[in-house]
Each structure stands twice: as C-alpha cells, then as structure tokens.
Amino acid sequence: MNVLLxxxxxxxxxxxxTLGMLALxxxxxxxxxxxxxxxxxxxxxxxxxxxxxxxxxxxxxPLTLIFFAMAAFLPTLGFDYFAxxxxxxxxxxxxxxxxxxxSGVNAVPVGQAEAARSIGLxxxxxxxxxxLPQAVRAVIPPIINVTIALTKNTSVATxxxxxxxxxTIQRLVNTDPAALLWLFGGVAVCYLAITIPLGQxxxxxxxxxxxxx
Amino acid sequence: xxxVLYDTPGPVGRRTSRIISAVIALLLLGGVGWYLYNLNEQGxxxxxxxxxxxxxxxxxxxxGALGTTLQMAALGAVxxxxxxxxxxxxxxxxxxxxxxxxxxxxxxxxGLPVLLMMFFFWALVGLDPFIAVVLALALYNGAIxxxxxxxxxxxxxxxxxxxxxxxxxxxxxxxxxIEFPQAFRNMIPIIVAQLVVLxxxxxxxxxxxxxxxxxxxxxxxxxxxxxxxxxxxxVIMIALYLAINxxxxxxxxxxxxxxxRKPRKAAPPTGGGTNSIxxxxxxARIGGSAGTGATNT
Numbered sequence: 223m224n225v226l227l228x229x230x231x232x233x234x235x236x237x238x239x240t241l242g243m244l245a246l247x248x249x250x251x252x253x254x255x256x257x258x259x260x261x262x263x264x265x266x267x268x269x270x271x272x273x274x275x276x277x278x279x280x281x282x283x284p285l286t287l288i289f290f291a292m293a294a295f296l297p298t299l300g301f302d303y304f305a306x307x308x309x310x311x312x313x314x315x316x317x318x319x320x321x322x323x324x325s326g327v328n329a330v331p332v333g334q335a336e337a338a339r340s341i342g343l344x345x346x347x348x349x350x351x352x353x354l355p356q357a358v359r360a361v362i363p364p365i366i367n368v369t370i371a372l373t374k375n376t377s378v379a380t381x382x383x384x385x386x387x388x389x390t391i392q393r394l395v396n397t398d399p400a401a402l403l404w405l406f407g408g409v410a411v412c413y414l415a416i417t418i419p420l421g422q423x424x425x426x427x428x429x430x431x432x433x434x435x
Numbered sequence: 436x437x438x439v440l441y442d443t444p445g446p447v448g449r450r451t452s453r454i455i456s457a458v459i460a461l462l463l464l465g466g467v468g469w470y471l472y473n474l475n476e477q478g479x480x481x482x483x484x485x486x487x488x489x490x491x492x493x494x495x496x497x498x499g500a501l502g503t504t505l506q507m508a509a510l511g512a513v514x515x516x517x518x519x520x521x522x523x524x525x526x527x528x529x530x531x532x533x534x535x536x537x538x539x540x541x542x543x544x545x546g547l548p549v550l551l552m553m554f555f556f557w558a559l560v561g562l563d564p565f566i567a568v569v570l571a572l573a574l575y576n577g578a579i580x581x582x583x584x585x586x587x588x589x590x591x592x593x594x595x596x597x598x599x600x601x602x603x604x605x606x607x608x609x610x611x612x613i614e615f616p617q618a619f620r621n622m623i624p625i626i627v628a629q630l631v632v633l634x635x636x637x638x639x640x641x642x643x644x645x646x647x648x649x650x651x652x653x654x655x656x657x658x659x660x661x662x663x664x665x666x667x668x669x670v671i672m673i674a675l676y677l678a679i680n681x682x683x684x685x686x687x688x689x690x691x692x693x694x695x696r697k698p699r700k701a702a703p704p705t706g707g708g709t710n711s712i713x714x715x716x717x718x719a720r721i722g723g724s725a726g727t728g729a730t731n732t
Contacts (some may be wrong), residue, residue, distance in 0.1 A: 381642035
C-alpha cells in the first residue's frame with residue numbers, strides 16, 4: 223500500500239497521461255475514421271481502393287512498429303514523445319473506427335432506403351430520417367469497444383518514453399515483490415476503472431437498441 | 436451495386452463516377468510520387484542506405500528473429516484456443532459457483548492491457564521473457580476467444596441442445612459433441628482474426644526486452660550506424676509483417692467462405708447470423724462486449 227502512496231506523483235502522472243492520450247487519440251481518430259468509412263462506402267472506386275489500402279496496412283502491422291516507424295518516416299516533423307504517441311495511436315485506431323462505422327451503415331437493410339425513396343423522400347431526407355438513425359444504433363457499441371481497445375493500447379507508449387501507468391512498474395521493477403504486487407493492483411484498478419464502465423455502457427446500449435431495431 | 440446510400444448508377448452516373456475516379460486516382464498517384472520524390476531528395480532511397488540488404492547474413496539474422504516471433508505467436512495461439520474453449524465451457528456452466536467467478540475473471544482479463552500482463556509474468560512472477568509473452572498472449576486472447584465461442588454457442592438454435600439431450604446425452608456431452616463443434620466452425624473467422632491480433636501483439640515483447648523481430652530490426656540498423664539504415668529496415672519489417680498478417684487474414688476469409696458455403700441443412704438462419712459479420716473486423720459486434728478486445732493492438 224505504501225508503495226502506491228510514495229509513488230503517487232508518478233502513478234498520477236501515468237494515469238493523467240493515459241487519459242490524455244485516450245482523449246486526444248479519440249478526438250483525432252474518430253473523425254479520421256469517419257472519413258475513411260465515408261470513402262469506403264463512396265461510389266467512387268479509387269477512393270474506395272485508397273481507403274481499403276490504408277485500412278489493410280494499418281490493421282496488419284503492430285502498433286509498436288507504427289510507434290517506431292513514426293520516427294523514420296516523418297523525420298522532419300520533430301514531434302516530442304507525447305505527440306508521437308498521439309499520432310501513432312490515431313493512425314492505428316482510425317481504421318478500426320472506420321470498420322465499425324462501415325459495418326454499422328451496411329447493417330441497415332437496403333429495403334429501408336428503398337422504402338424511404340419510394341414514399342418520395344429525397345437523398346438528405348433518406349439519410350437523416352431513415353438510414354442514419356438506424357446506423358448510429360448499430361455503430362455506437364462497436365465504437366465504444368474500439369475505444370476500450372484504444373485505452374489498453376495507450377500502454378504501448380510505455381516503450382516510447384511516455385510516462386504511462388505501466389511506466390511506474392517499469393521504473394520500480396526492482397522493489398520487493400510484495401510492494402510490486404500492490405503496484406500491479408493499483409495500476410490494474412486504474413485501467414479497469416476506464417475499461418469496465420465503458421464495456422458496461424456498450425453492453426447496455428446494445429441491449430437497449432437491439433429491441434428498437 | 437445497390438447500397439443503402441445510393442441506387443445502382445445508370446450509364447451517365449457510371450461515366451461520371453469513372454471520370455471522378457480517374458481524376459482522383461491521378462491526384463493520389465501524384466501525391467505518392469511527390470512523397471517518393473521527397474524521400475529521394477532526402478537521400479532515403481539512395482543505394483548506400485539499402486546496401487546492407489545485399490548481405491544474406493543480415494537477412495538470416497532478421498528472419499531468425501522473425502522465427503522467434505512466429506514461435507511465440509504459435510505457442511500463444513495454441514494456448515489461447517485451448518484456454519478459450521475451457522473458459523467458454525465454464526462461462527456457460529449450469530452451476531452458478533463456476534459461472535460467476537469465470538465471468539469475473541474474463542472481465543478482468545479483457546479489461547487489462549496485454550503489456551501489463553507481460554510485465555506481471557516477467558517482473559513479478561520472474562519468468563523468462565519468452566514464456567511471459569506467450570503466457571500473457573494466451574491468457575488475454577484466450578479470454579476473447581472464449582467470449583466468441585460462448586457467443587457462438589448461445590446463438591445456436593435451441594433445438595440443437597434439446598436434440599442432444601433427448602437422445603440421451605448428458606449436459607456436458609451435448610455441449611462438447613453437439614454444440615461446441617458448430618460454435619467453433621461458426622466462429623472460425625473471428626478466432627483467426629484474433630490470432631492476427633495475437634501475432635501483432637508479440638511485438639510488445641520488445642518493451643520487456645525480448646529479442647524478437649522488432650528489437651532485432653532495431654539492433655540491425657544500429658549496428659550498421661545509427662540512423663542511416665533505419666528507413667530501409669522499417670520498410671522491410673513492415674513488408675514482412677504485412678505479408679504474414681495478410682496471408683493469415685486471407686486464410687481467415689477463405690475459411691469463412693468455406694463454412695458459409697455449406698450451411699447446416701437443418702439449422703434455421705439464427706446460427707448463420709454470426710457468419711455475416713465481417714471476419715476482418717474481429718468480434719466487436721457479437722454478444723455484448725465479446726468483441727472488446729478483438730479490435731485490439
């Protein structure tokens with residue numbers, strides 16, 4: 223217990239950094255993901271291709287490698303480590319958001335839009351009154367799940383000079399096992415305090431909206 | 436192609452879209468060309484930044500480390516699938532005393548970063564980094580595969596279990612002989628997608644000091660002078676990761692197609708619903724938060 227209190231500044235900074243990375247990465251990755259999703263369901267073939275190439279590349283290389291390669295591919299930008307982490311997390315997470323959005327929009331049956339058109343609604347009306355309200359319901363729970371994954375992925379920044387919750391463990395690895403166990407417990411609780419409520423929210427929304435669809 | 440958003444285009448629409456498509460393609464190619472030109476201007480494509488790759492020994496070294504990575508992934512995958520099967524069975528056990536603790540353990544495993552688990556086994560339990568990585572990967576991905584399998588069993592038609600019980604099989608026998616094989620087949624795309632995640636996550640071993648693929652790559656270019664070869668090394672590492680993971684994903688897609696092409700004749704489409712989920716996206720849409728982790732790292 224004492225070890226947690228003694229290292230409170232470090233643990234606190236780790237927790238704040240984790241929350242900060244999470245918030246900023248969501249802020250950038252979600253719009254980017256929406257753009258990619260829009261490209262992937264657009265009628266223009268070359269846009270679709272571009273978006274799927276991006277998706278396939280970034281979903282199939284490890285986040286750790288993206289963190290690393292940032293330095294090699296964007297040498298002139300001169301980011302600090304925190305910004306580097308945000309960019310890597312954004313690039314990596316955006317395609318996952320995009321896939322969540324795309325599968326949600328595709329989950330709306332074609333007949334819905336056809337029915338809307340046949341009663342004389344225009345494109346924007348079809349979109350805002352019929353398709354989007356249904357798509358949003360299918361999209362929000364997976365988006366929350368991607369965000370949970372993102373929360374856990376912020377821990378990768380540990381290896382790249384950002385103080386995260388795991389950094390506390392990395393630094394104090396040589397303390398005695400009992401203290402270390404406390405530290406693990408504290409760090410685990412911090413992560414679970416973010417991931418479990420989000421998971422419950424996703425479950426609840428999914429159950430609530432399942433009936434309504 | 437009729438989509439929810441727009442009708443199948445007519446001849447005029449098709450021509451317009453082809454023109455837009457071509458213009459955008461040209462713009463994009465221009466962008467890529469400009470990027471390459473810039474790289475070249477910075478000298479990143481110059482032969483003296485790539486010449487170490489003429490040496491087969493450098494390749495052997497890097498591919499050896501890739502071997503370690505694949506070995507970790509293979510062991511982790513076997514562990515994860517076995518653990519997933521056990522967890523799925525425990526999670527839907529009829530006894531509350533088994534079910535509730537298992538649910539708690541699953542929540543815990545899915546809510547924590549794999550990296551933290553690796554640190555746990557490496558720093559606290561004091562295991563060899565290799566074993567720590569394999570164990571953490573098996574535990575974490577086992578929890579997710581377990582949830583996927585559970586979702587697969589739950590989504591089977593009720594009649595399957597009833598039929599098993601009515602021909603005199605016991606509860607556990609019905610699970611293992613009737614429900615489990617079907618759930619497993621339905622969930623193959625998700626399981627394989629999760630194995631891609633597992634393979635990518637082996638790279639976290641880098642952070643706890645494993646001599647795996649990434650670290651070996653870094654050591655390679657540092658050995659030959661600090662930054663000169665970084666670019667070429669990263670290009671090659673990315674290409675190798677892509678080659679491996681895209682192959683695994685491709686196998687997953689083929690398996691998915693194979694298992695949906697010959698549907699079980701007697702089963703109503705409820706079970707098949709799980710097949711329609713895009714396998715490459717993992718399990719994010721199945722049974723509650725089953726997919727929590729499938730989209731991870």
